[in-house]
Each structure stands twice: as C-alpha cells, then as structure tokens.
Amino acid sequence: MSNFPILIVALPLCFAFFISLLSLTKLNRFCGHLALLSVGVSFVLTLCLGPRILAGEKIAYSLGNWPAPLGINLLVDGLSYLLSLIFGLLVLLSVIYSLEDHKGKYFSLVLILYAGMNGVVFTRDLFNLYVFWEILSISAYILVVSPQPASLRASLLYLFLGSLATALFLLGVGIIYALAGTFDMDALAREIPVIWRTQPLAILLVGALFLVSLGIKSGLFPMYVWVPEAHSLAPTPISVLLSGAVLKIGIYIFIRLFLTLFRTEVSLEGLILYWGLISMVFGGCLALVQEDLKRMLAYSSINQVGLILIGIGLGTKLGMEGSLYHLFNHALIKGSLFFSAGMIIESTGKRRIRELKGNGIVPFFPRFSFLMGALAIIGVPPLNGFISKWLICRAAVERGNLIVAALILIFGIVAAVYYLKVVQNLFSVAKMCQTEKRQSSSIPWIKYTCLGTLLGGSLVFGLLPSQGLYLIREAVALIFP
Amino acid sequence: MRRQETKIVRNVARKLFPVLVLFAFYLIIYGHISPGGGFQGGVVLGSSLILLYLSEGPERVEKKFKNSQLAILEAIGVLTFVGIGFLGIILGKHFLGNFLPIGRVGMVPSAGLVLLLNLFIGTKVGAGISLIFYALMKFDRRAQGE
Numbered sequence: 001m002s003n004f005p006i007l008i009v010a011l012p013l014c015f016a017f018f019i020s021l022l023s024l025t026k027l028n029r030f031c032g033h034l035a036l037l038s039v040g041v042s043f044v045l046t047l048c049l050g051p052r053i054l055a056g057e058k059i060a061y062s063l064g065n066w067p068a069p070l071g072i073n074l075l076v077d078g079l080s081y082l083l084s085l086i087f088g089l090l091v092l093l094s095v096i097y098s099l100e101d102h103k104g105k106y107f108s109l110v111l112i113l114y115a116g117m118n119g120v121v122f123t124r125d126l127f128n129l130y131v132f133w134e135i136l137s138i139s140a141y142i143l144v145v146s147p148q149p150a151s152l153r154a155s156l157l158y159l160f161l162g163s164l165a166t167a168l169f170l171l172g173v174g175i176i177y178a179l180a181g182t183f184d185m186d187a188l189a190r191e192i193p194v195i196w197r198t199q200p201l202a203i204l205l206v207g208a209l210f211l212v213s214l215g216i217k218s219g220l221f222p223m224y225v226w227v228p229e230a231h232s233l234a235p236t237p238i239s240v241l242l243s244g245a246v247l248k249i250g251i252y253i254f255i256r257l258f259l260t261l262f263r264t265e266v267s268l269e270g271l272i273l274y275w276g277l278i279s280m281v282f283g284g285c286l287a288l289v290q291e292d293l294k295r296m297l298a299y300s301s302i303n304q305v306g307l308i309l310i311g312i313g314l315g316t317k318l319g320m321e322g323s324l325y326h327l328f329n330h331a332l333i334k335g336s337l338f339f340s341a342g343m344i345i346e347s348t349g350k351r352r353i354r355e356l357k358g359n360g361i362v363p364f365f366p367r368f369s370f371l372m373g374a375l376a377i378i379g380v381p382p383l384n385g386f387i388s389k390w391l392i393c394r395a396a397v398e399r400g401n402l403i404v405a406a407l408i409l410i411f412g413i414v415a416a417v418y419y420l421k422v423v424q425n426l427f428s429v430a431k432m433c434q435t436e437k438r439q440s441s442s443i444p445w446i447k448y449t450c451l452g453t454l455l456g457g458s459l460v461f462g463l464l465p466s467q468g469l470y471l472i473r474e475a476v477a478l479i480f481p
Numbered sequence: 482m483r484r485q486e487t488k489i490v491r492n493v494a495r496k497l498f499p500v501l502v503l504f505a506f507y508l509i510i511y512g513h514i515s516p517g518g519g520f521q522g523g524v525v526l527g528s529s530l531i532l533l534y535l536s537e538g539p540e541r542v543e544k545k546f547k548n549s550q551l552a553i554l555e556a557i558g559v560l561t562f563v564g565i566g567f568l569g570i571i572l573g574k575h576f577l578g579n580f581l582p583i584g585r586v587g588m589v590p591s592a593g594l595v596l597l598l599n600l601f602i603g604t605k606v607g608a609g610i611s612l613i614f615y616a617l618m619k620f621d622r623r624a625q626g627e
Contacts, residue, residue, distance in 0.1 A: 006566075006576040014563040021556040024549055064569070064577040 004045050005061040005074040008084070009118045011042050016111035023104035032099040035107035039095050039114060043088035046081075046118075053081040054474060060124075069184045073124040078474025079260070080121040082324065083252050085471070086331045087117040089457075090244045093450040094237035097339065100444055102235070106143070113139040113241065120249055126173050126183040130166065133249065137162045137217075140246055144234040154229035161226045165216035172209035175202060189261045204266070210257060211271075218250025220309070221279040224302050228290075231298035236342025239294060243301045243338060244331035251308060251327060259312075259479050269315040276309025277407060284411045287418045292351050293341050296418060297334070300377065303415065304330045307408065311392040314399050317480040322391030324472040329376070329384040329461065336454035337373035340366040343443055343451070344426070356425045363443060367426045369451050374419035376458045379412050384462035486536045494536035501529035509603040513592040519599035523606025530611045539618060548615055551608045558605030562598060569594075 015038035019031045049059060053076060061074040076084070091114045095107065116136025123129050141162060144155040177183060179202055180191040196203050212223075219227035227247075231239050258268055283302030290296035308330070311323030343366040345351050356362065376383035379390070389412065396405040461468040486494075509522030534542045569578035577594065584591030 003570050003576065006570075010563055010566060010576065014560065014567075017556045017559040017563075021553060021560070024552060062575060064579065065575045 002059075002061070004049055005059060005076050005122055006063065008042050008045050009074070009115050009122060011045075012038050012111040012118075013115040014038075016108045016115065019111065020105060020108040023108065028104055031104050031107045032095070032102070035111055036092075036095050036099065038111060039088070039092050042114070042118070043092050046084050046088045049076055049081065050085075053078060054470065056474060056477070068124075069182060069187050072128050073184070074122040075124045076122055078472070078476075078478050079252070079255065079324075082328065082472055082475045083121045083248065084118055086248065086328060087114065087121075087245050089453075090241055090331060090335055091117075093335065093339075093453060094241050097240075097342075097447055097450045098235070098237045099446065109139045109143050110237075110241075112136075113143065117245060117249065121252060124185045126176065126185060126188065128183070129253070130170055130173055133169070133253070134166050136246070136249070137166060140238075140242065143238045144230045144242075146233060146235045146238075148233055151233035154226075154233040158226040158230045161216055161223070165213040168209045168213040168216075172206040172213070175206050175209075179203075185256075185261055192262045203262075207258070207262070207266075207268075211254075211268075214250040214254050215275070216250075218247050218254075218305055219279075219302050220275060220305065221282050221302075224279070224283070227302055228295050228298040231301065232292055232294035236338060236346070239297075239342070240335045240338045243298070243334045247301060247305055248327055248331065251305070251312075255312065255479065267315075269313050271313070272309050273313030273315075273401075273404070276306045276311075276313055277404065278306070279303070280306030280310065280411055281407065282306075284414045284418075288414060290418075291353055293345065293353055293356070293422065294338070294351065296353065296422070297337055297341055300337075300415065300418070301330075301334060303411065304334070304377070307389070307392065307411075310404060310408065311395065314392070314395045314401070314404075316395050316399060317476060318391060318398060319395035320479055321469065321472065321476050322388050322393075322395055324475050325391060325465075325468055326385075326388035328468060328472065329388050329458065332454050332457045332461070333373050333376045333383075333385055336369055336451055336458065337377065339447070339451045339454065340370040340373060343447060344370065347443060353422050353425055356422070357428050362426060365448055365451070366443075369455050370426060371423050372455055372458070374423055376462070378416045378419060382459070382462050384458045384465070384468065387462060387465040387468070486538075491536045494532050498529055498533050501525060501532065505529060505603070505607070509599050510589060510596065512599040513595040514587055514589070519602025520606050522599070523603040524610055526603060526607030527610025527614070530607070531614050534614065534618070539622070543615070546611065548612070551612050551615075555605050555608035555612060558601045558603075558608065562601045562605070565594060565597060565601070 015034060019034055022028070022034065023031050052059060056078075059076040061076075062068065063072045063074070066072070091110065095110060098106065098110075113136050116132045116134075116139065119132030120129055120136065123132060141155055141159045144158055145151050173183070176188065179195050179199065180188055182188060182191065192203065215221075216223040216226075231242055234242060254272075280303050283299050283304075283306055287296050287299035287303060290299055304326070308323050308326050311319045311326060313319075344356065344362050347366070348356065348362055350356060372383070376385040379386045389408065393405050393408050396402070396408065505522045505526035507522075508517035508525060509519055512518035512522065530542070530546060566577040569580060570576055572578075572580045574580060577598075579593035581593040581597075583593050590596065
C-alpha cells in the first residue's frame, strides 16, 4: 500500500518501454492489450488509494528513502487524487477505444502520457513537476499526428507553442531556485513569503512567467490557437485525452502553485476571474461559427475551461467546489462528446456539421450520446453539467457578481445554440440523402462501451451530485480549510 | 548512393572512434565523483557513432549498428533502470532505494546504485541519440533523393 503512489507512475512508464520493445517483434498485435493491462492495474491502484484519501489522509512517498528537502517526494492528497482519477478513467477508455485502430508505438506513447500526467499531479518537487509536464507534453505532441496530412501542421504548432510554454515555466522555476535554493514545494511555501518581503519584483516575474505558460497550456484566450487545430485533427481517443486531461493539467498546476503554495499579498482572483470570463465569451462566440464538428467541440473546450477559471477566480469555497466539480464533469462530458463525434465521423466520413443531415447515415447510439453530451454540457438538469454550472452561478451571485452570473447563463444559451444546431442536423431527415443508399461502416461494440461508461457517469453524477461533491470535498478542503 | 569522405577524414575518424568510446565510458563511470554522468557520457557515446556515420557513410555503419538493435538497446536501458527501482521496493526499501554497499567516498565503486544507474542511462542516451541521428539522416536522404 505504501508503494502505491510510485507504482501508479512507474508501472505505465515501465510498460511503455516494454511495449516499444515488443513492437519490434512478431508479437506486435498484443501491444494494445498489454497497454490496457498496465493502465488497468494503475487505475485500480489509484482506486485502492481512494478510501484513505477521501477520509482526509495524505499519502506521502519519498523516492530512494531520501527525506523531504533533499530528495524527490510524491504526495497524494485530495486534489491530486481527483485529477489522477480523471486521468486514469480517460486513459483507460481511450486505450480501449483505440485497441483496434492503432498498434505498437502509439500505445507506448499513451502510456508515457499517462505516467507523465500522474507524475505531474503527485510530485512535490517543482523541477520534477516540470520534467513530468514536459514528458507528457512531448508524447502529446507526437500523438496529435493522425493519418490526415494537416495534423502534422497542427502537431508542429502545438509543439512550438507548448515548448514556449514549458520553457517559460522552466525559466520561472530557475528564478525560484536562485532565490530560494530549493525545489521542494513545502520548503518553498515557507520561503516565498520571506523572499516576497525583500524581492517582490522577482516573485511577480515568476508569477507572470508561470501564468503565461499555464495560459498557453490550458488554451486560454489569447494563447488558444493550438487548441482547435490539435483537438480537431488528432485521432479521436487523443482528442478526448487532450480536452479532458491535458488542458486540465494547466488548471491543476495553477491551483497547486498559486492557491495552495504561494499565497502572497497580491490577489490573483480578479485576474483569473476576468481571464476566465474573456475565454468563456470568446470560446463560446467562436464555437458558434465553426463548420467542422470537432473544431466546434474544441472551441467549446475553451469556453468550458473559461468557466472553470471563473469559479476559481470567484475566490469562495462554493466557487472552488463548482470549479473542481465542473473540471471533473467536463472531462466526462467532453470525453463522451468527442467519442461520439469520432464515431459519427468514422461511420459517415464527414466532418462538416452541414453534411451530417440525414437520418440513417449515422448509427443511433452515437447520435443519442451526442445529444446527451450536448444537454449535459449546456446544463440541463438531470445531467451533471447542470450541477457544477449551478454551483458556479450561485457562487457568483453570492459574491454579488451578478454580471458574471448573467454571462454564465447567457453562454449556456449560446452553447445550446451551437450544440443543438448539430443535434438538429443529426436527427433531421434529409430528402436528398435518403435516396442515396449509404453503407455506413459498422462500429465495434467495444467502442460503444467506452461511450456508455462516460454517459453513465454523467447521468450518475447528475442524479447523485452528493457523490461527486464527496469526491472533491478533500480537494476543496486543501484550498479552503 | 555513395557518400564517402576523403582518406584523411576516414582514417582520423576511425582512430578517434575507440578513444571517444573510452572517454564516454570514463564520463559515465566517474559520473558520481567528478563532472560527467550518464547523460553526458551517453551523448559522447552517441556522437562517436555519429562521427563514424559521417565519415564512413550510412551503409557500412547502419550494417554494423542496426536501427533495430539500437532501439532494443534503448528500451533495455530504461527497463533496467526502472527494474532497479522496483528491486528497491522488492528488497524492502522505497523505489530506487539503495541496496548496495555505499563504499568509500571518492572511489569508483561507491555511492551504491548511482554507478549502475548511470551505466544504464548512458546506454539509453547513447542509443537514443544515434537513433535520432539515423532518423534525421534518413529524412535528409529522402529529401535529397526526391
């Protein structure tokens, strides 16, 4: 039990290289199954930690028996557990989804991505955080490449912007090390207020560097360019991972660094609130005019990440609760939306929203699940998106920020406009297409199970919101004790 | 495609190659007591292969040091590293916990696991650098051929 944190990180890493070894031999076709096994084991280990974490315990682990300020430490607390749970679920489903379509090195990269994600959320060492972040980013850059030639351009764009982001982050980490002489987060939490008194400008610089780099990585307003490109052109399971997990890493690092560690006199709440607001407005407006299905989902991700930031920026416990719950819900909903969009595109070969008209071209289940996902993300009551939007809205009202609350509601309606446009096309009967007998390629049942799991999840967490809030209670308690 | 350098370059490169490999292993093995280490040594190891590649031409070098062999070597380097980490857990310590005698400060066989780990990092980095170079050169040759 005590070794679980490192096993969750190291097992996928170990299997990743084993798979890259295996892909050179004749046993190539078992790569996917082996990846599934290792992600499964890792996810089960994460689940095993659950009861202890949710009871309020923190599980620390020091690598190589070196104690805190000297060595690298891992710590699983409420926040990292929540994120690790999301990552585990999404990676597991993505691996299942891609079992038939991909082989060899692809799975090895997915496993490295998974190891990197868990490493980022577990580590207590700032430099180590950077290393894991870079590991996961590099595998994400490569995974974006799909058979479509345009995806190479998207991958390169993501690579350039992503490297800029991590380079800025590294610069910030370097300045912090020069000032404080340590990378250990607990030691830094003690050191930063002391340094703040003598050298406030340096700390401000570091904060600015971190904010810009996190903004790029989580696709916030001015630095969002890579998001629609990479999300729309990547293979479906990778789109799910990018939107559901990789964008969330930026938000996690923001919460971890700025809200639990470096609390200084400068309040970032206003900045985050308005940044989130602009992102939400911008993402929502641009999603309205998109013609490509997956591009629209990508802009919708920018919109939702903005909403998550608004909840954080409100600076109240309720807002944080709503935000973290929305983070969790968005992973489930966007996962199911991207999976169903992928299936729709796969079975019809069409990406444009206008061309999706016509009953019978698209199998029923992807259409239905797209409808459910759309309703959930718009915030229609029995589904989970409603609960988190409601919490954020209520927090805004309680804070007296009625304009923000109104904007959230208005952009709920905007989301309804652009999602229901697609739904309308999916369920409409086009006369031209009916005469044209189209043989839609069948989708293996195993892909339906991925979709079903996520849909079931969004229904369960919508009907039983107390269960979801129980999951995030410890994470919120970390920030608002 | 013929790409051969002059006799002088080839002779010097051929004589330099073993020295470079020796230097690489020096950097790796003395990594824990002097400047150097697994990564640095590995880069020198990789660049020694690059030197040979540039002077002898791609065909001869890729026949001796096959792409697939290097890929296997690279994967084995990491796997052994993680394996040593897991060995620490099995022997009742933490991940990467030291289970070897620590030895005397300043001697080569000291610092427990560090020497072993450096060796495997060196293998991995050396193979990795050569693989990256192979890939780039293949790209270059294809671009020239078209």
